[in-house]
Each structure stands twice: as structure tokens, then as C-alpha cells.
Amino acid sequence: MTALSWIDTHIHLDQYSDADVRSIIRELPRYGLDTLIAVSMNRESCQRTESLARTYPGIVKPAYGYHPEQPLPNSQQTGALLQWIETRISEAVAVGEIGLPYYRRQELAAEGYALDEQGYIDLLDQHLRLAKRYDKPVVLHAVYDDADTVCDLLEQHNITRAHFHWFKGSVAQIHRLAQSGYYISFTPDIVYESDIRELAALYPRELVMTETDGPWPFEGPFAGKSTTPAMVVDVCRAWAHIQRLDVSDAAALLYGNARRFYRI
Structure with missing residues (x-):
């Protein structure tokens, strides 16, 4: 039997301790x-991600972004970060993680505060x-609703290579992403979340990848366990079952999708 290969297309590797990173890397084979696509959170995060790479x-x-x-950076901080990324752009496989603050908006609203929507849109636009x-x-x-705003911006910039990680949205938004040829990736919650499993049944096979979003913790059979890249194997098995594919065929498809999207 041919050995199966996997890629974790979205992990916050910089948020693990040095010892945990060494253990993760040692266990990959x-x-x-x-391959691990290591995304970043801010300037400090970018610097650690660069060091790990x-x-x-x-x-x-x-990936840098x-x-x-989190709170908006000021204009000076934004300019310094973008300049930092630009000087290292040849080393990066992507710009990210970027987007809009859906959960922060909900938290601030619950506390009676309004979010600076335009500020975040401008940051994303840059x-x-x-x-x-x-x-x-x-x-x-x-x-959710942020997906439509982001799709509008992607279209304005004529950006076609977009990876929506851990996506959640309406059927209309799902169709919009798929018709635009945007990729999505599934985390271990595909094993136990019904809405994620429904999305997995709908989205085109050729536009799907695996991720963990580690060290984010998961529930269901993963409750109490540290999130590691090895969990993409569970993601693939669950997706294969939903798609009625052999695990080996599903793994080859997901692996090929990731390599094609990231050109690695």
C-alpha cells in the first residue's frame, strides 16, 4: 500500500512552546x-514564524499577516508590519492570517461598544x-456575514487564490465561495459538528484542504487533548466518509489540492 501524505494548511505554530514544536516536528514522519503552513498573528508572531521556518x-x-x-494596530504599526512582510515576501507562501473580526465584534457589542468596522476593512485592504x-x-x-464583505474585496483586487480557513456561512455564501474557486479547509470539528459535516458534503472536492488551527482545542473525541498536526488524519477520514471515498483516494485529493493552491 502506498504511504499516505498529509499537509496541515493552517496552524499557529508560533503559539506552541519550543519543546512542543520540537516534538511536533519529530512526530511528523x-x-x-x-508540510505545515504556519500562519501569523502580528509583528511578533511573524518574527517567530520566520524563525521557525x-x-x-x-x-x-x-504566512505573514x-x-x-485583536485590537487594531495604529497606522505606524501597520506600516511597519507591511514593510516587514514586503522585505520577506519571497520567503512567504501566503499573506495571512487576515480577515475581519466577527467574534471580536460580538464581544464588544455584548459589552455595549461599537467596533471600528472601517478600520478593519482598511487593514484587510492593505x-x-x-x-x-x-x-x-x-x-x-x-x-458568516463577513464572508460577503471579504468576497467583495477579493473581487475588487482580482484575487483568485483565497483560502477561507474554518469557514462558516449560509448556503448562499457557500455557493459564492465555490463559484469563485476559493478554497476552504476543515479542522477536527468535522468529526463531530453537524453543520461542518453538512458544509463538507456541499463543497467541491477539488477546493478542499485539511487543517488543525492548532493549538486551538477541540471537543468531541478530542476533548482534553493537545491539538497537533496529526489530527489532519482524522479530518481526512471524516471527510472521506462524508464524500463516500476511500481514505487513500481522499488523502491524495486533499494533499494535491493543498500543494496546488500553495504552489509547494
Whole structure:
């Protein structure tokens, strides 16, 4: 039987301890994993991601950007971050994680505060301009209603290589993403979340990838367990069952999708 190969297309590797990173990297061959797409949160996160990519070349593929579920940086901080990314853009496989702050908006609203919507849109727009300038794909955090705003911006910039990680949205939004040829990725919650399983049944096979979003913790059979890239094997098995595919065929398809999207 041919050995199966896997890629974790979305992991916050910089958020693990040095010891945990060493353990993760050491265990990758055991599970057939050969690539980690390591996304970033901010300037400090980008710097650690860069260091990890240089420590583990060929395995850790860095993506640089500012995650939206945190306070807006000021203009000086934004300019410094974008300049930092631009000087290293040839090393990056993507710009990300970027997007809009759906959950932060809900939290602030519950506390009686309004979110600076335009500020976050402007921040995203600047990252998209950078990605377009250097023909880099984008890794997106954009769920529910935010997906429509992000799709509008992608169309304005004529960006076609977009990866919506851990996507959640309406049937209409699902169809819009699929028709645009945007990719989505599934986390371990595909094993136990009914709405995610329904999405997995609908989305085109050729536009799907695997991820963990580690170290984010999961529930169901993963409750109490540390999230590691090996969990993409569980993601693939669940997706294969939903798609009525053999696991080996599903693995080859998901692996090929990731390599094609990220050009790795």
C-alpha cells in the first residue's frame, strides 16, 4: 500500500512552546505529514514564524499577516508590519492570517461598544494590495456575514487564490465561495459538528484542504487533548466518509489540492 501524505494548511505554530514544536516536528514522519503552513498573528508572531521556518526549512512554510480578532494596530504599526512582510515576501507562501473580526465584534457589542468596522476593512485592504502586488495567495478569517464583505474585496483586487480557513456561512455564501474557486479547509470539528459535516458534503472536492488551527482545542473525541498536526488524519477520514471515498483516494485529493493552491 502506498504511504499516505498529509499537509496541515493552517496552524499557529508560533503559539506552541519550543519543546512542543520540537516534538511536533519529530512526530511528523510517523503520520506522513511533510508540510505545515504556519500562519501569523502580528509583528511578533511573524518574527517567530520566520524563525521557525528557517529552523525547519522545507517543512514549515510561513504566512505573514495581522489576525483581525485583536485590537487594531495604529497606522505606524501597520506600516511597519507591511514593510516587514514586503522585505520577506519571497520567503512567504501566503499573506495571512487576515480577515475581519466577527467574534471580536460580538464581544464588544455584548459589552455595549461599537467596533471600528472601517478600520478593519482598511487593514484587510492593505494586506490584499500587498498580496496582489506579489501574486501571493491569502489566508482568510472571514465567517458568516463577513464572508460577503471579504468576497467583495477579493473581487475588487482580482484575487483568485483565497483560502477561507474554518469557514462558516449560509448556503448562499457557500455557493459564492465555490463559484469563485476559493478554497476552504476543515479542522477536527468535522468529526463531530453537524453543520461542518453538512458544509463538507456541499463543497467541491477539488477546493478542499485539511487543517488543525492548532493549538486551538477541540471537543468531541478530542476533548482534553493537545491539538497537533496529526489530527489532519482524522479530518481526512471524516471527510472521506462524508464524500463516500476511500481514505487513500481522499488523502491524495486533499494533499494535491493543498500543494496546488500553495504552489509547494
